[in-house]
Amino acid sequence: MQALTLMIVYVLTTFAVQFIGFLISRLVDYEWPTLGLMTFLILFMGAFGLAWPIAVRIAEWLIVRSGHVVETGQSGGYVVEPAKRTRPAV
Numbered sequence: 001m002q003a004l005t006l007m008i009v010y011v012l013t014t015f016a017v018q019f020i021g022f023l024i025s026r027l028v029d030y031e032w033p034t035l036g037l038m039t040f041l042i043l044f045m046g047a048f049g050l051a052w053p054i055a056v057r058i059a060e061w062l063i064v065r066s067g068h069v070v071e072t073g074q075s076g077g078y079v080v081e082p083a084k085r086t087r088p089a090v
Contacts, residue, residue, distance in 0.1 A: 002063055002071050009062070010055035017047040017054075 021043030029036025063070050
């Protein structure tokens with residue numbers, strides 16, 4: 001359920017950051033028409049990377065606020081567990 005929360009928050013955050021980038025590119029396009037498209041493309045690609053840490057912080061806050069503990073462990077793939085120590089035979 002926490003992964004779903006993070007994905008939904010990421011999509012919403014990405015949408016918001018994309019919209020802000022669109023507005024900035026429109027302002028740049030109004031003043032300098034030749035730089036408008038380049039500004040839009042840079043902000044469009046940068047929005048995906050910028051939205052991730054913001055979405056993680058928001059999702060963690062939502063999870064803690066709902067009274068759950070944030071899962072921080074690895075959920076899939078190859079996991080190596082440390083060897084258990086045993087007492088030597090006497």
